[in-house]
Amino acid sequence: MFLIYCPYCKATREEEEFHNAGEAFIARPADPEAASDEEWGDYLFMRKNPKGWHWEQWQHAAGCGRVFAVKRHTLSYRIAGSWTLAAGKALFLQEGGV
Numbered sequence: 452m453f454l455i456y457c458p459y460c461k462a463t464r465e466e467e468e469f470h471n472a473g474e475a476f477i478a479r480p481a482d483p484e485a486a487s488d489e490e491w492g493d494y495l496f497m498r499k500n501p502k503g504w505h506w507e508q509w510q511h512a513a514g515c516g517r518v519f520a521v522k523r524h525t526l527s528y529r530i531a532g533s534w535t536l537a538a539g540k541a542l543f544l545q546e547g548g549v
């Protein structure tokens with residue numbers, strides 16, 4: 452178990468109050484009609500699943516209900532921080548989008 456900071460409630464709570472909503476910042480093909488079946492399949496189903504730092508979406512299900520970005524280490528469960536989706540995406544892109 453670990454603690455997560457909700458950037459909307461401005462409170463740190465136990466993981467049990469939250470739901471993991473998967474990988475954050477998955478790029479949707481700019482023109483879905485022009486995407487190949489492989490590109491569309493990758494967008495829908497392929498995830499990075501890294502061993503290390505990972506950008507995730509979490510929902511504060513037992514709190515405000517909002518979804519936000521968390522950068523979490525998948526081995527140590529250490530959390531680098533929590534941000535609104537917009538602020539998290541700006542950091543994600545600043546890091547090179549990986």
Ligand SMILES: [Zn+2]
Binds near residue numbers: 460511514
């Ligand atoms: Zn909250």
